[in-house]
Amino acid sequence: QVQLVESGGGVVQPGRSLRLSCAASGFTFSAYDMHWVRQAPGKGLEWLTVISYHGSNKYYGDSVKGQFIISRDNSKNTLYLQMNSLRVEDTAVYYCARDPSSAHVNPGVFDYWGQGTLVTVSS
Amino acid sequence: EIVLTQSPATLSVSPGERATLSCRASQSVSSNLAWYQQKLGQAPRLLIYGASTRATGIPARFSGNGSGTDFTLTISSLQSEDFAVYYCQQSNSWPPLYTFGQGTKLEIK
Numbered sequence: 001q002v003q004l005v006e007s008g009g010g011v012v013q014p015g016r017s018l019r020l021s022c023a024a025s026g027f028t029f030s031a032y033d034m035h036w037v038r039q040a041p042g043k044g045l046e047w048l049t050v051i052s053y054h055g056s057n058k059y060y061g062d063s064v065k066g067q068f069i070i071s072r073d074n075s076k077n078t079l080y081l082q083m084n085s086l087r088v089e090d091t092a093v094y095y096c097a098r099d100p101s102s103a104h105v106n107p108g109v110f111d112y113w114g115q116g117t118l119v120t121v122s123s
Numbered sequence: 124e125i126v127l128t129q130s131p132a133t134l135s136v137s138p139g140e141r142a143t144l145s146c147r148a149s150q151s152v153s154s155n156l157a158w159y160q161q162k163l164g165q166a167p168r169l170l171i172y173g174a175s176t177r178a179t180g181i182p183a184r185f186s187g188n189g190s191g192t193d194f195t196l197t198i199s200s201l202q203s204e205d206f207a208v209y210y211c212q213q214s215n216s217w218p219p220l221y222t223f224g225q226g227t228k229l230e231i232k
Contacts, residue, residue, distance in 0.1 A: 047212075059220075
């Protein structure tokens with residue numbers, strides 16, 4: 001079965017960096033675009049970034065452009081999110097999600113999600 | 124950025140009754156609209172994509188409708204497990220700049 005397991009969250013001081021990982025299993029990871037989505041405590045969902053299946057194309061939401069970097073290692077079935085210059089407002093649960101885009105499904109749908117990892121930015 | 128506005132913010136419905144949730148886009152998103160269900164402490168779950176196609180394993184009591192700027196999610200006969208927060212999400216932007224609505228909390232009346 002499809003599994004996505006995030007890790008790397010924790011408490012970090014403002015201005016510091018953190019790298020999240022998302023380990024994928026149960027499907028051919030290298031065939032799917034992948035996303036990161038976050039949710040601040042008690043708030044709604046915010047799409048952050050997407051990377052194409054081959055890793056060549058990357059797009060970012062305005063709130064994290066120039067601050068976060070998405071990458072992947074298809075040999076390790078792992079997705080990453082490098083978060084730099086963290087701010088208090090980056091405190092959230094971070095989810096990775098799979099994009100099922102195909103001939104039948106347009107890109108930008110999230111069909112499987114990890115359980116999330118909590119990042120707390122605080123001094 | 125395409126803004127999605129969901130209404131109402133909270134909907135109180137009795138089990139067995141029908142619930143209708145709305146999502147309005149600030150500009151046309153064609154049929155590139157999805158719905159997700161999120162229960163407390165859990166990740167979201169995909170219910171509907173392409174405005175009206177049920178995702179794998181989603182019961183037939185969930186249905187989506189609409190195109191352009193106005194969309195609805197209908198749950199025909201509410202079960203206890205359906206009380207949750209529901210989000211709409213658009214994927215019509217290019218380059219990708221996907222956005223979610225603010226959510227509708229469906230609570231037991």
